[in-house]
Amino acid sequence: MTANLPHKKVTSVKVSVVMPIYNVEAFVKDAINSVLNQSFKHFELLLIHDCSPDNSLAICKQFHDPRIRIIEHEQNQGLAAARNTGIRHAIGQYVAFIDSDDMWHKEKLLQHITHLDQAPEVGISFCRSLFMNFQGQKINIYQMPQLTNIEASDLLCRNPVGNGSAPVIRRETLSDIRFQALNKRQPHSCYFDENFRQSEDIECWLRIVTTTHWKIEGIPAPLTLYRLNAQGLSADLKKQYASWENMINKAKGYAPDLLAKHEAKARAYQLRYIARQAIRNKDGKEAVKYLHLAVKTAPSIIKAETGRTLATMAAAYLLKLLPLSLYKVFEELAQFVLGRIQTAKISKDGVNPALLK
Known part of the structure; x- marks a missing residue:
């Protein structure tokens, strides 16, 4: 070195x-x-x-x-x-x-x-x-x-x-x-x-x-x-999920009570995150697959975070079913609306508007 x-x-x-x-x-x-x-x-x-x-x-x-x-x-x-x-x-x-x-x-x-x-x-x-x-x-x-x-x-x-x-x-x-x-x-x-x-x-x-x-x-x-x-490629999503599972296995050694109580829910959130990564990679098939796994693993995430879960579901299915050019129209509209909501939230939290430019 x-x-x-x-x-x-x-x-x-x-x-x-x-x-x-x-x-x-x-x-x-x-x-x-x-x-x-x-x-x-x-x-x-x-x-x-x-x-x-x-x-x-x-x-x-x-x-x-x-x-x-x-x-x-x-x-x-x-x-x-x-x-x-x-x-x-x-x-x-x-x-x-x-x-x-x-x-x-x-x-x-x-x-x-x-x-x-x-x-x-x-x-x-x-x-x-x-x-x-x-x-x-x-x-x-x-x-x-x-x-x-x-x-x-x-x-x-x-x-x-x-x-x-x-x-x-x-x-x-x-x-x-x-x-x-x-x-x-x-x-x-x-x-x-x-x-x-x-x-x-x-x-x-x-x-x-x-x-x-x-x-x-x-x-x-x-x-x-x-x-x-x-x-990003779908193969990278598989490696990412496998690495997360390895992390969970290691964490069981130093936080066994935490994992015993929250592992299933944590896995569902991770699978939903992988679905969003697939959406960013414009892979609707993989996005739907991982989202289904997430809901199957812990259906409670729908109630716990209804908006985010349903938004991920809508994006995954639209990406899978629509031509990519049409999907991008919906994506741009959704990003515009989400960006306005988030900017308002950040401003409400007292952040100097100059930091948002």
Whole structure:
């Protein structure tokens, strides 16, 4: 593993930003710039190059900001290992994560640091996210998760953090879940489980909530711009679901009572989430299949979240039955209406309108 040092010593580092780099030559420049343009300046940016075969590393090396450090893996290890490498090298009081195909609003770090400074019981601070399409255009639809009073059962059923570019975490919180890798020739500290190629984030958050005293809490502003990957395949959905099942099996070891009570409901919510992913991939057949599995697994989700479940059902069947061109008309109309409702909700929560632009 190699690392380049900054041109001069970076002082007063409050937060370390960890960005894994792999096959993102089309996006990584924008991601890096969105960090460098933060209104809060006292950070370091750790770019973890995970042996990407494309031009990503060369693009990273074009930046000459003293706050940037590039750390190179000697072989590809995956997202969880890249994040672990970043944490081990981090010197900040807080650690923030951003995936290299996403972007941040310029006020993101400032708002999260303010939140964590004022709420010492909170170990993970996250935010709402604004979706953008594969080309980077905002589509004015938001991830609108539960923000407060988050219990382990809430986290198990619906990951409120939403994506890997939303959380900012205390160093002490990560230290409290640190463990030693046993399957490596060179043992090292881990925080995310490197055996997972997917679901590594929710497994980490669940471990924090169930095995430590730290709370998880969100702020209402949509400060993360999350890119929807239009290149997903049905095979990836199967891998994603299989990885989630592996996470459940691991969680039974440290939270058996939680799983005994909520596993079926959590599986139904996950299947419904996979159905929505299939809808984004424009695969109506797979969407209907996973939605049927969700309802069969726990019919109670229809009553618990009627609107969201019925909306997913409508989209799945319309996608399966209609020509794609006609389906897109309904999709655009639904997104317009949903976006207006969500924007009104965010404004009602006291978010500065400037953050919605």
